[in-house]
Amino acid sequence: MIKTNNLVKIFTTEEVETTALNKVNLEINKGEFVSIMGPSGCGKSTMLNILGLLDNPTGGEYFFMDHEVSKYSERQRANLRKENIGFVFQSFNLIDELTVFENVELPLLYLGINAADRKKKVNTVIEKMGIAHRGRHFPQQLSGGQQQRVAVSRALVSDPKIILADEPTGNLDSSHGDEVMKLMTELNAEGATIVMVTHSPAYADFAHRSIHLFDGQVVTENVNGKFHV
Numbered sequence: 001m002i003k004t005n006n007l008v009k010i011f012t013t014e015e016v017e018t019t020a021l022n023k024v025n026l027e028i029n030k031g032e033f034v035s036i037m038g039p040s041g042c043g044k045s046t047m048l049n050i051l052g053l054l055d056n057p058t059g060g061e062y063f064f065m066d067h068e069v070s071k072y073s074e075r076q077r078a079n080l081r082k083e084n085i086g087f088v089f090q091s092f093n094l095i096d097e098l099t100v101f102e103n104v105e106l107p108l109l110y111l112g113i114n115a116a117d118r119k120k121k122v123n124t125v126i127e128k129m130g131i132a133h134r135g136r137h138f139p140q141q142l143s144g145g146q147q148q149r150v151a152v153s154r155a156l157v158s159d160p161k162i163i164l165a166d167e168p169t170g171n172l173d174s175s176h177g178d179e180v181m182k183l184m185t186e187l188n189a190e191g192a193t194i195v196m197v198t199h200s201p202a203y204a205d206f207a208h209r210s211i212h213l214f215d216g217q218v219v220t221e222n223v224n225g226k227f228h229v
Helices: 044-051 074-084 100-110 115-128 144-156 174-189
Strands: 002-012 017-028 033-037 059-064 085-089 162-166 193-197 209-214 217-223 226-228
Touching: 002 044, 017 044, 017 217, 033 044, 033 174, 044 059, 044 162, 044 193, 074 085, 085 144, 100 115, 100 144, 115 144, 144 174, 174 193
Parallel strands: 033 193, 033 209, 085 162, 162 193
Antiparallel strands: 002 017, 002 059, 209 217, 217 226
């Protein structure tokens, strides 16, 4: 589903050039649950932005669903992104002025889905996520765990091919964090492909495979408890 060859990302200002990713090679198959780990500044978020078609690499190749997309324009990336990728963020990124239902509905509006189908899809996913009774509430009326369930619902409502989660437990206490990880595991068991950035070794263990980045490079992988250098 995802493959990179010698992926490079360099950020340049007038004074300094920073290599965020340095010849990264990885492959993620359909149905996998993969975590990306590493210290702050190692390139995790940069990697997720490129995998999520929010940014282009400076060099190398990126294959998304068998298409080489590293040179795609913003319009091409946006079209591919909205039809195939669901995002879950650390800060939830919910719109305070919209209800739970309306927040979850947003991706369907962007896709031009008609009102009747939108209502059916939203009601189905919020029922599945256990927040149907909160449909008319606003984000600030919910707990952190409930807000993240809304964010996951929004990511799922358009039936994406892959879910990208950037520190999905970062703003949650341990009990709500455990709840979100259980939810991720259940979604993966139902067939969702998930790539998750996390600082937590305990939460990384929920994944089938952990990729460790350091200074913009893949240094190790941990597969089913077996350490590979």
